[in-house]
Structures are given as C-alpha cells and as structure tokens.
C-alpha cells in the first residue's frame with residue numbers, strides 16, 4: 001500500500017536519509033525508529049504529501065506522491081488518515097464538526113458513527129466542545145476518532161501516544177491495531193517501546209550525516 005523507493009532527503013548540507021526503500025502492506029504496522037533528528041517526522045510528511053523527497057519515489061496504492069496540489073489533495077482524501085499532533089484539527093470548530101469533515105472525505109470503507117467514535121476514544125459528551133478547549137491528549141483522541149469514522153487505507157501516525165496517559169495510550173494502540181486488522185497500512189514514527197512492540201517490523205533511521 002505504501003512503497004518507498006530509493007528515497008533521499010537533505011536539509012542544507014545534512015543528509016537525513018539516503019537511498020531508503022521499504023514497503024508497508026495492507027494490515028501491517030511499520031514503525032520508523034531512530035534518534036531525535038533522524039528524520040522520522042520528515043519521512044512521514046513526505047509519505048503524507050506534506051513535504052517532498054529530494055530524490056526517489058513514494059507510491060500510495062500504486063499512485064505516485066506528486067507535487068501537483070490538486071492530485072495530492074485527492075490522494076489525501078481518498079487514502080490517507082493522519083494521527084499527528086497539532087495537525088489537521090480546526091481549533092475553533094467542535095470535535096463533532098472536525099470528525100464530520102473526515103466523514104465527508106471518506107473512501108469506500110464504512111466507518112462508525114461520530115458519536116460511537118467519540119465513545120470509543122473516551123470522549124463521550126464532548127462532541128460540542130471546541131478543539132481549542134480540549135487538552136493535547138484529548139485533541140489526539142479526536143484525531144483518533146476521525147480515523148475510526150474515515151477508516152483510511154493508509155494511516156500515518158507521529159508519536160501517537162506521547163501526549164496520552166497509560167490508559168489512553170493503550171486504547172489508541174488497540175484502535176490502531178484494530179484498523180490494521182481491518183486492512184489499513186499503518187506507518188508510525190515513535191520512540192516508544194510499547195508502540196514498537198505492536199509493529200510488524202521497524203525501519204531504522206540513522207543520525208543525519210553532514
């Protein structure tokens with residue numbers, strides 16, 4: 001579902017990663033691991049059409065990630081779901097309205113109802129709270145609820161449990177495993193051994209080279 005081939009990325013004279021290739025198939029959870037600054041988030045951004053490679057290719061469901069904004073938006077809507085902190089939630093809209101946006105852009109998979117999704121992530125009764133009134137961990141759970149509604153084919157998660165207490169972290173990991181069990185390809189950047197333990201395998205990134 002995700003194919004990364006000979007991917008390279010530089011910032012100035014620093015090489016983050018070079019000639020990197022890996023796949024994430026349907027149903028797999030693959031973790032990106034490596035020291036801080038090794039480019040895990042940057043790689044997720046490249047897969048998620050939010051940043052561009054310097055060389056190499058990335059394909060999602062066989063379709064190349066490209067710089068054409070319209071095509072990128074269509075690919076994002078059709079295939080991708082994001083579990084990034086501070087990404088994609090509209091701060092002055094309610095939790096429910098944010099989740100309903102995902103419902104409008106969902107693909108062929110059938111997700112759960114918004115109220116059920118909020119129940120699953122422990123936010124029962126919080127549908128009409130505006131996102132800026134929620135804590136960081138609660139916002140992360142709204143983003144998780146959005147995935148349950150959209151059921152994307154590809155899920156990109158950046159440190160999905162870092163803002164959560166142990167109970168909520170376990171709940172989010174269970175839900176990611178459930179979505180993978182339903183056939184999603186899941187790519188996670190993480191430092192957490194608990195998240196890595198969930199993975200089918202890991203891709204290790206090295207410290208950047210100058």
Ligand SMILES: Nc1ncnc2c1ncn2[C@@H]1O[C@H](COP(=O)(O)OP(=O)(O)OP(=O)(O)O)[C@@H](O)[C@H]1O
Nearest residue numbers: 011012016034035036037038039040041042043189
């Ligand atoms: N737009 C940019 N311009 C220059 N350097 C950048 C830019 N974006 C990221 N970097 C640098 O690229 C490196 C990799 O950043 P990235 O956030 O991808 O690493 P990471 O492995 O996810 O780190 P962490 O584990 O700390 O979250 C960092 O040194 C960062 O400063």
